Amino acid sequence: MAAAQTSGLAAALREGLESGDPCALSVDRISQQSGVHKTTIYRRWMSSEGALADLLSEITAAGTPLPDSGDLEKDLRTVAQRLPSPTRRPRRSSAKSPQAPNPVLKDAAGRFWSSLVHHTAENVRRAQQRGTVDPTVTADSVVETLTGPL
Template identity: 35%
Template sequence: MPSDSSTGRPVGRGAKVRTAVHAATLAELVDKGYAALTVENIAQRAGVHKTTVYRRWKDRESLLTDALAEHMATDIPVPDTGALETDLRALARSIVQAFNSPAGQAILAAMFTGAAHLPEIAAARRHVFDDRLARAQPVVTRAVERGQLPEGTDPAELLKTLAAPIYLRLLITAEPVDEATADQTVRVTLAAARAGALRPVRDDPPVGE
């Protein structure tokens, strides 16, 4: 088995291979961008043969999707502080911190600029954010159970409301984001949720029925 050019040590099997390949994928993405991302370079950087990669992932898009989802899951952990406000503050600040990092900037560029037009990357983007929403929803359901939010609060809508101002600045207005940005979006989200504005939208029946 080939060895990593920087360490000279071969990579083991199973989970170690997956971890090494994920790390190499993100490192290549940061260093070279999506356009120059190849399975061959990823394999060389991870210290494995490219056939080892292809046994687990059919192409670079499926590998990138898997690596991004895993990175987002670990780099933006789901907090459980016992109080909704501190949970949301920790979550929002971790999003800001993650996307201010070199890896975060490379991920945003891959998902929303250079490769955004590719169906595979659009699917990867949906997968990554669906995964993030699913992992973070317990923050909201616990708050409802504790009586900190109205019954019927939609976890997905609350989390989208929390993240939207951050992504607006990152992707549309190109404004800097920091802890103050995170804290402000928490205040707005809490105000909307406590007012009952983040319940599921139901269509009103037509007039006269």
């Protein structure tokens, strides 16, 4: 995603995701909110899902500083509060939803969540080094448990 031209598009996509409304991710709505003409969206990404996959590919957890208060529970709560609430995630409507998920979007989302888990696991490893968490616990599994419902 070209930063200057599509910063409004990225903001519209993020807002659409956070709204929990699947209609907020339509090309028409994204175009209207971002000021990026819908033919540009179709030409470059072919759909709002393509634009969203591109955005998810750019958002990496490794670029987000981890909290380091010395209290694992507090740090993990801080990370969890940055994530979308499970009660606000987009609801699927049988009339509007495709039968199969977009494979490009599915892959981008998988890479995003995987990077989030591996990056956040550093908090658990720090706690293990401090001796406040059992060293036999797998750091990734702790974070997967935290993010699983999301």
